[in-house]
Amino acid sequence: GENVEQHPSTLSVQEGDSAVIKCTYSDSASNYFPWYKQELGKRPQLIIDIRSNVGEKKDQRIAVTLNKTAKHFSLHITETQPEDSAVYFCAAKDWGNEKLTFGTGTRLTIIP
Amino acid sequence: DAGITQSPRHKVTETGTPVTLRCHQTENHRYMYWYRQDPGHGLRLIHYSYGVKDTDKGEVSDGYSVSRSKTEDFLLTLESATSSQTSVYFCAIRAGQGAGELFFGEGSRLTVL
Numbered sequence: 438g439e440n441v442e443q444h445p446s447t448l449s450v451q452e453g454d455s456a457v458i459k460c461t462y463s464d465s466a467s468n469y470f471p472w473y474k475q476e477l478g479k480r481p482q483l484i485i486d487i488r489s490n491v492g493e494k495k496d497q498r499i500a501v502t503l504n505k506t507a508k509h510f511s512l513h514i515t516e517t518q519p520e521d522s523a524v525y526f527c528a529a530k531d532w533g534n535e536k537l538t539f540g541t542g543t544r545l546t547i548i549p
Numbered sequence: 550d551a552g553i554t555q556s557p558r559h560k561v562t563e564t565g566t567p568v569t570l571r572c573h574q575t576e577n578h579r580y581m582y583w584y585r586q587d588p589g590h591g592l593r594l595i596h597y598s599y600g601v602k603d604t605d606k607g608e609v610s611d612g613y614s615v616s617r618s619k620t621e622d623f624l625l626t627l628e629s630a631t632s633s634q635t636s637v638y639f640c641a642i643r644a645g646q647g648a649g650e651l652f653f654g655e656g657s658r659l660t661v662l
Contacts, residue, residue: 438608443591469649471649471650471651473651479655480639480653480654480655480656481592481639481651481653482653483650483651486649486650526591526592528592532649535580535582535597535599535605535643536594536597536607536608537594537651538594538608539591539592539593540591541589541590541591542591
């Protein structure tokens with residue numbers, strides 16, 4: 438089955454700086470890569486996703502890049518703000534499969 | 550919240566007792582999922598359903614069973630709870646064939662003593 442590794446497990450950045458979280462996946466059949474954000478005590482929520490027919494997708498301060506050859510994808514958050522503090526999870530799956538495999542999460546702390 | 554409610558939200562039980570968690574949705578979605586969340590493991594799929602009476606196993610299904618007798622309810626049962634099943638359990642739905650996003654419920658925290 439799919440295996441998703443996520444790094445780093447914790448990340449602290451100064452407010453206004455950029456944050457990058459990286460994930461690798463093992464199954465070359467995977468073609469859908471979402472990112473979820475989970476605030477303390479809350480449910481995970483989708484913030485951005487990418488399918489393998491594109492290499493990059495951007496939504497305001499958030500972007501995701503995908504390198505299919507190397508089997509890795511990354512989340513980039515620019516101009517970080519205190520409300521970006523949360524745990525972020527990457528995930529991967531084959532679009533035709535119901536089994537979405539998550540990474541182990543990155544706790545991002547924005548330092549005011 | 551995509552019309553998802555989980556119950557109970559918190560439960561403390563003893564080893565060996567049966568436990569059932571309920572996920573209820575109001576929007577007639579076909580796909581429903583049960584995940585567990587543990588520190589250092591992220592979210593792991595237990596079971597999922599793609600219709601009434603249609604279910605399949607996820608990556609950590611041992612010790613768990615599910616049932617879906619009607620579209621709106623997806624039940625997760627621990628036949629004989631163990632301490633290793635202490636976790637936060639999230640139900641999720643997927644809106645349809647062309648949608649990738651999972652909408653999660655608020656979670657159910659289960660403690661097995």
